[in-house]
Amino acid sequence: MNPAVHLDSITKRFPGVVANDDVDLVVERGSVHALLGENGAGKTTLMNVLYGLYEPTEGTVRIDGAPQEFDSPRDAIDAGIGMIHQHFMLVDPMTVWENVVLGNEPTTWGGLRVDADAARESVRELSARYGFDVDPDARIEDISVGVQQRVEILKALYRGADILILDEPTAVLTPQEVEDLYAVFEELTDQGKTIIFISHKLGEALRAADDVTVLRDGINVGTVSTDEVTREDLAEMMVGREVLMEPAADPREPGERVLSVSNLHAEDDRGVEAVSDVSFEIRAGEIFGIAGVDGNGQSQLVETITGLREATAGSVRYLGEPMDDVSRRERIDRGMAYVPEDRQERGLVMSYELTQNGILGSQHDAPFASSGRIDWKASRDHADRVIEAYDVRPPDREVTAESLSGGNQQKFIVGREFERDPDLVVATHPTRGVDIGSTEFIHDRLLELRAEGKAVLLVSSKLDEVQGLSDRLAVMHEGAFSGVVDPETVTEEELGLLMAGESPDDESVETARVYEAAGDGPHGGPAADEDDDRRNGPAADEEVDA
Amino acid sequence: MxxxxxxxxxxxxxxxxxxxxxxxxxxxxxxxxxxxxxxxxxxxxxxxxxxxxxxxxxxxxxxxxxxxxxDPFQVYAVLFNGALGYPFAFGEPGLFNPDWTPFNLSLGLTLSETTLLVFTGLSVAVAFRAGLFNIGTQGQLVVGGLATALVVVAAAPVFPTGRLGGIALIVIGVFAGAIAGGVWGAIPGALKAYADANEVITTIMLNFIAANIAYVLVLEVFRAEGSSVVATQYVPEHAQIQPWFFPGSADFAEAALLAGVLFVVGLYVLIEHTTFGYDLRTSGIQPAAAEYGGVNAKLTTVRAMTLSGALGGVGGAVWVLMSEGRWIASVPDLGFDGITVSILAGNNPLGVFPAAFLFGLLKGGALEIGFQTDVPTELVAxxxxxxxxFVAMPEFFRMIGRYAGLDGSGPASGATDDSAAASEGGEADA
Incomplete structure (x- = not known):
């Protein structure tokens, strides 16, 4: 029997770059195949060839053994291929069934009217057949990201897809939703569908796939069955060298209080309260983690701390001083580094070259500016240093930010912010979209910053990341902390429950202690009393729960 | 090595x-x-x-x-050749016209328009770079010009009538124009920053307000005695910017053009090589990133509009001191033409000069067409x-470029119009 997909020595060249070099890929019908690789390994390019977005320079695409020539995704869809992009392409105010049939609506009245009943019925039927549990009449904006993803899959199935390509499908999901997605994979393959998903996460490739193909620098390093391979093997295949899998975080004694947030409230752009009564503090030499599903107020909390958003109530104190009337620029100058969540909107000016991006935030300060004039030479040297130290590819300060891949954009931002010599580092999703080699490096740098006595606020939706690096870990749900836990002892299930806003069984979570956040003294409260018994003694501390 | x-x-x-x-x-x-x-x-x-x-x-x-x-060939020949004062001799033996001198009336008229458009073009370009659409350069020019005329007339008796006194008056007049225009530009800037008023609307409205206030003021208060038109007194001869080589009837002075070139270079340095320029550009391209980088968006808006207005005001000052010798109610549409100059220049100060020169050519050429042919000058418009x-539809040219295979649909092109393609290209890059 022919394989469902056979990419036969595909080469895709762009001017000056070979994105895929003689890549073979064989995917059997009814299997789940993971395409694993670091950023820039050529995974997405390869899948775009399969989906008809790119024409291969050389090589043949075979579907069920028959060679195909796709001029556009339309041809690929006709051949039974569906692709679910990382960013969903759904119309938010419309219902599920409307989104699913959009562009292929069943009609009556000679094509003048959409046959809503037939459409709804066929969506319901599809959803039931694969056990999707999706309400056809729900609006997209009202359903969770995990369900939205299922709607995307329904869209592809509705168009007759037998082969589904998913680009980084787990990037936006909670752990529970990820499990649900794996169940969906199983249901789909049981019914003869074939799934290819792109990932740079080892764990998920091992967990969800039958076979894994690893790409590195545009070359197929090998295809292996997940039964016969370990994490370490895969990591080595991806990176080309041995990789240390766990960040080595040894606890340190934290020092002076750097940031304290008390009873903070903030609103989102629509004026809806997004942060409700959040209090915590971070000391020098400490990493405070905030976990949670995206969109639970983390962004607003961080923006309020970094000076991009005004608090509606409560206060932020930094290095002992209230920050109410301190501008964003002043906060930068006082040593607040910030890796923003939205790198393409905020963190980088997309049409600027890296040189110009390298001074964003420091454009007023020595050595990049003196008496109002920018020293482009110093700026170029700085960009070169960041590019070199953080392995930004391509290593060319003259390329614009928009021409870098997402992971390399992120590395550049992280490098720029970490090199500021800050007192406080606010890092939101610092490794989102970053390959494991660089993730490891960024994690090491975060730990180094901690060792240098910096305070770090780490916000991430990657549980292993926040859990592995943080000294204390808060979970945020609907604008409030649903719990502050000890990352050493908490389990993934308990975190998942906290992320969903449910309070786990009290005994099962060792609730970590936070000290009084209402910093009253200019120097962070009574001096020596708390430091020593912070970790072990409940004496002066306050228990926090949901 | x-x-x-x-x-x-x-x-x-x-x-x-x-x-x-x-x-x-x-x-x-x-x-x-x-x-x-x-x-x-x-x-x-x-x-x-x-x-x-x-x-x-x-x-x-x-x-x-x-x-x-x-005859279209004749129209173009007269248009471009005439605007320069006929340096080329078509159909004659030898390509060049032996009687041509560079300091002729036609070229003077062309350069006079060029000079004025350099200032208004820069005015629009600066605002554009900050992401602001200043349609109000015309009003800023009207206000600036009036301030120049009034201040120079008022200050003239205080200064000696010699060369130095003239220079002092010109400097004072230009400053007066810049300040008045700057204030007139700061108003929509502040309205935008602090009251969220769309600057396109406010600057258009302020054009009418400027033109009509100036008209009434001159009509009722500052009208020159015995003047048949609504105009101020002439500024004294020595306070007008005089030509060195060109005939006086061209209303053109080389010094003003030279100043325009200095402004072009200065603006270029300001935008590309200073912190202020960096803030300004960043706010214009990506306001959220500017905010992240510690740029005070409101202040930058006000500053950019003030600078833009000041440049429009300087344009008005040059118009008064070089072209008219007084403020006169029939102000030409220099501010509006500045928008087209800026667009053609891609809002780049260095591009403003050639763009202004092209429009100067068309102005000078249009006059020649009126003299030399039966063709209506409206065709030049x-x-x-x-x-x-055509400039406003760059996508059209990109499309042609793609069909011609000039575009390397790969990472190097950094496809801006398609974010998906951009990230894909980047992926391939590494």
Missing amino acids: SRIDAIARSIREFLRTFVDLSVAERLLISVAAIFLSVVVGFFIILASGRVAACETAAWTMPVTGLGFCY VLRGLIIL
Whole structure:
């Protein structure tokens, strides 16, 4: 029997770059195949060839053994291929069934009217057949990201897809939703569908796939069955060298209080309260983690701390001083580094070259500016240093930010912010979209910053990341902390429950202690009393729960 | 060796400013737009020559034998050659006209328009770079010009009438114009920053307010005695910017053009090489990133509009001190033409000069066409409109480029129009 997909020595060249070099890929019908690789390994390019977005320079695409020539995704869809992009392409105010049939609506009245009943019925039927549990009449904006993803899959199935390509499908999901997605994979393959998903996460490739193909620098390093391979093997295949899998975080004694947030409230752009009564503090030499599903107020909390958003109530104190009337620029100058969540909107000016991006935030300060004039030479040297130290590819300060891949954009931002010599580092999703080699490096740098006595606020939706690096870990749900836990002892299930806003069984979570956040003294409260018994003694501390 | 490397590098850095992909692309688009509008204009001249009535055909189309009242070749020859004062002699032995002198009236008129458009073009360009659409340069020019005329007339008795006194008066007058224009520009800037009022609307409205307030003020208070038009007194002769070589009737002074060039260079340095310029550009391109980078968006808006207004005001000052010698109610549309100049220049200060010169040529050429031919000068306005039309559709040229295979659909092109393609390209890059 022919394989469902056979990419036969595909080469895709762009001017000056070979994105895929003689890549073979064989995917059997009814299997789940993971395409694993670091950023820039050529995974997405390869899948775009399969989906008809790119024409291969050389090589043949075979579907069920028959060679195909796709001029556009339309041809690929006709051949039974569906692709679910990382960013969903759904119309938010419309219902599920409307989104699913959009562009292929069943009609009556000679094509003048959409046959809503037939459409709804066929969506319901599809959803039931694969056990999707999706309400056809729900609006997209009202359903969770995990369900939205299922709607995307329904869209592809509705168009007759037998082969589904998913680009980084787990990037936006909670752990529970990820499990649900794996169940969906199983249901789909049981019914003869074939799934290819792109990932740079080892764990998920091992967990969800039958076979894994690893790409590195545009070359197929090998295809292996997940039964016969370990994490370490895969990591080595991806990176080309041995990789240390766990960040080595040894606890340190934290020092002076750097940031304290008390009873903070903030609103989102629509004026809806997004942060409700959040209090915590971070000391020098400490990493405070905030976990949670995206969109639970983390962004607003961080923006309020970094000076991009005004608090509606409560206060932020930094290095002992209230920050109410301190501008964003002043906060930068006082040593607040910030890796923003939205790198393409905020963190980088997309049409600027890296040189110009390298001074964003420091454009007023020595050595990049003196008496109002920018020293482009110093700026170029700085960009070169960041590019070199953080392995930004391509290593060319003259390329614009928009021409870098997402992971390399992120590395550049992280490098720029970490090199500021800050007192406080606010890092939101610092490794989102970053390959494991660089993730490891960024994690090491975060730990180094901690060792240098910096305070770090780490916000991430990657549980292993926040859990592995943080000294204390808060979970945020609907604008409030649903719990502050000890990352050493908490389990993934308990975190998942906290992320969903449910309070786990009290005994099962060792609730970590936070000290009084209402910093009253200019120097962070009574001096020596708390430091020593912070970790072990409940004496002066306050228990926090949901 | 490393020394040579360093020198080679810095030369390369310097040259790169001019071959920057986006700059080169814009340049290409502007040149293509001019070329296309000449081609399309050719047919419009033919068509209007077909419907016009004339005794004998000025041009007969080969093969078909159709006659046309206007000869497009002649129109273009008169337009561009005439605007320079006929340096070329068509049909004569030898390409150049032996009687041509550079300091002729036609070229003077062309350069006079060029000079004024340099200032208004810069005014619009600065606002554009900050992401602000200043339609109000016209009003800023009106206000600035009036302030210049009034201040110079009032201050003239205090200063000696010699050369130095004249220079002092000119400097004072230009400053007065800059301040008045700056204030007039700051108003919509502040309204935008602190009251969220759309600057397109407010600047348009302030144009009317400026024109009418100035008109009433001059009509009722500052009108020169015995003047048949609504105009102020003339500023004294020695306080007018006088030409060195050109005939006085051209209303052009080389010193003003030189100042314009200095402004172009100064603005370029300000935008590309200062912190203020960095803040301004960043706010213009990506306000959220500017905010992240500690740029005070409100203050930058006000500052950019003030600077833009001040440049418009300087344009008004030059108009008064170089062209008219007084403020007169029939203010030409220099501010509006500044918008077209800026667009053609891709909002780059360095591009403003050639763009202003092109529009100066069209102005000077239009006058020549009026003198020399039966062709209505409105056709030149059509040509100007066509240029802007084509410049305003860069996507059209990109499309042509793609079909011609000029575009390397890969990472190097950094496809801006398609974010998906951009990230894909980047992926392939590494």
